[in-house]
Amino acid sequence: MAFLSIVATGVSVWAVWLVRQTLGATREVGRDQTRAYVNIHNAEIRWNGKAMRFPDVRLWVKNTGQTPAKWYEFRCVCAVDEQGTSGIDFEELNKRKAIRWNALDSGADLSISHHEEQDRAAIKEAYEKRETHTLKVYGDVTYQTFFDEIFVSQFYFFTEYLPAYRGDIVKEEKGEPPFDTPMERTLRKMGGTWTTKTWKERPIMLSRGPAELRTYERI
Structure with missing residues (x-):
């Protein structure tokens, strides 16, 4: 009886160890996945x-x-x-x-x-x-x-x-020259328009x- 009791205790300890190992592996897999x-x-x-x-x-x-x-x-x-x-x-x-x-x-x-x-x-x-x-x-x-x-x-x-640099014109607007530089004053006298281009880089x-x-x- 004593021998069977020792065997039963050993099996129980092994079962607890196995469960812990399984739970640990499951937690690690869960971490790997998430x-x-x-x-x-x-x-x-x-x-x-x-x-x-x-x-x-x-x-x-x-x-x-x-x-x-x-x-x-x-x-x-x-x-x-x-x-x-x-x-x-x-x-x-x-x-x-x-x-x-x-x-x-x-x-x-x-x-x-x-x-x-x-x-x-x-x-x-x-x-x-x-x-x-x-x-x-x-x-x-x-x-x-x-x-x-x-x-x-x-x-x-x-x-x-x-x-x-490479780019594309994404917006083009024509209108009055925005500033008052000599070139823009000349452009106004000639009745010309000012073109503003907006570029987007590629x-x-x-x-x-x-x-x-x-x-x-x-x-």
Whole structure:
């Protein structure tokens, strides 16, 4: 009887352990299915005017998970390299300061404007050397889930030929000259009209670069 009692106790302990293991696995699967999954999935260059003096990078960050991210932060580098040169320098990325934003709802797909001076200079250089050099845009986005987990996803985009400003006229109005410059006074005397054109820039879409990147990796 004592032996059977010991066996029964052992079976009970094993059953309790098994139930706990199953519950733990179920909770983990539930977290995997519902946690936030954040990545930067698109990038584009904008010159912000025909003079092309103030370019920036637009990054599109998306949460494909079922729950919000508590916060997210990103780092970004714009680099110029000779065409045909592979690889990216993540050591340079580690020198950059992350910019943090609060909350990213489930399903949110937002744009971020990145325009640090050193990266603006890199974009202008890539345009000047566009026949022989490539513009690379890379970095990472780090975020916290509602389960207080921290994850990181890296990104890498590029263009082998960076074109000049491109735009379309979206509005055209004719009327009296709005100012009183000598040219406009002459135009009034001649009975001419003043045409105002509103342009909308066509962004330069970047391609995804080939690289081994960390994606939805817990840190």
